Amino acid sequence: MPRSPLPLNALRAFEAAARHLSFTRAAIELCVTQAAVSHQVKLLEERLGAPLFMRVPRGLRMTAEGEALLPAVTESFDRMADLLERFDGGYIREVLNLGAVGTFAVGWLLPRLPHLRELHPHIEVRLSTNNNRVDIASEGLDYAIRFGNGAWHDTLAERLFEAPLSVLCLPQIAETLRGPQDLFSHTLLRSYRADEWSGWFEAAGLGVGPALTRAMMFDSSLAMMEAALQGVGIALAPPLMFERLLSSGLMVQPFDIYVSRGSYWLTRLKSRTETPAMAQFRNWLVETLRHTRMNSKTTSTGSGSA
Known part of the structure; x- marks a missing residue:
């Protein structure tokens, strides 16, 4: 018995x-x-x-x-x-430990988190930002949003979108730029990736350009953009991540020239079993991106026919 x-x-x-x-x-x-x-x-x-x-x-x-x-x-x-x-409003509150590149977190994710909260109030997002150097296992992360080529050891990676780089600067500095060659008379701001400016100069038809003797390096695009806002120099950063600064007129993009050095990816350890909260966050992220692309295409079509 x-x-x-x-x-x-x-x-x-x-x-x-x-x-x-x-x-x-x-x-x-x-x-x-x-x-x-x-x-x-x-x-x-x-x-x-x-x-x-x-x-x-x-x-x-x-x-x-x-x-x-x-x-x-x-x-x-x-x-x-x-x-x-963990019960909240009839649901079991689930914690989602999320790591994200600071640029993505501030420029794309944070403005949209209220929508996630509205749809899934039981998911408690715990967000930590980084400068693209992250250890998912040791930091106990469910997901990490990274920038790169999608190849990370023992990691599943789903491509989110590309974020090409372009020149961003203060409006008063942009007024002095008649062409890309005028950039060489200014202090150029760059990330730790040394090939970004040379790639942009090639896209602008200037070859690799002269040696960047007047350059400052930053470990994060957020710090680089803050320096650009303070008039320290001219940044090379993804306009998509700084739409609010551009739409407000605080920063401008003087040249319609881009260079791509990677994409943003949603990653998790292969050994990590996907929880209900992880699946709901992933589905929300993918669906939000799909709607963003659709709205972008609609806007572009409308602008072209006007």
Whole structure:
């Protein structure tokens, strides 16, 4: 015959008594009488067929059986409490640990997170930003959004979109630029990828251009754009990620010339099983990108026919 389940009241009484090593203090915590706690522990001992406590002059001492049982009981109650706390509005709140390149997080993701929250209020996004150097395993990430060619060891990568680079600068600086060759009289700002400016100069028909003697390097496009905003120099960055600065007129794109050095990718470890929250986030991301592309094509078609 199957054994009957252990009574929760008895387990709770045992756990409290084991923490306090006192039936009296356990009773105060549980808002019951000392006799009730003692009775519940006795029921549990009879159910297990083993004593869990020994009475000593200053209270209680656990037996070897009690010490073996306590960690499992404590962990079980902690897990139940954690699960109950995750209920929110009729749903179980799920945590999604997401890492993202800072440029993508600020320029694309953050403005759209309210929409994700509206559709999936039970998903708690914990976002950490980086400069494209990330260790998914050691940082405990479910997903990481990276920039590159999609080839990362032991990683599944889904391409999101390309974000080509172009020249971005203050309007007053743009007024001094009659052609791409005029850039050489200014301080040029670049990321740690040394080939970006040379690639842009080739796309502009200037070959690889002269050596960049007046250049400053940054480990993030966000820091580079802040320097450009302060008039330090001219940046080479993805306009798609800085649409708000461009639409406000704080920054301008003086040349319709681009160079591509990679795409943004949604990545996760091959060994990571996709949770419901991960699947919902991924589906939302893909669908949002699809609508963005459709709206972009509609706008382009409308502009061309006007």
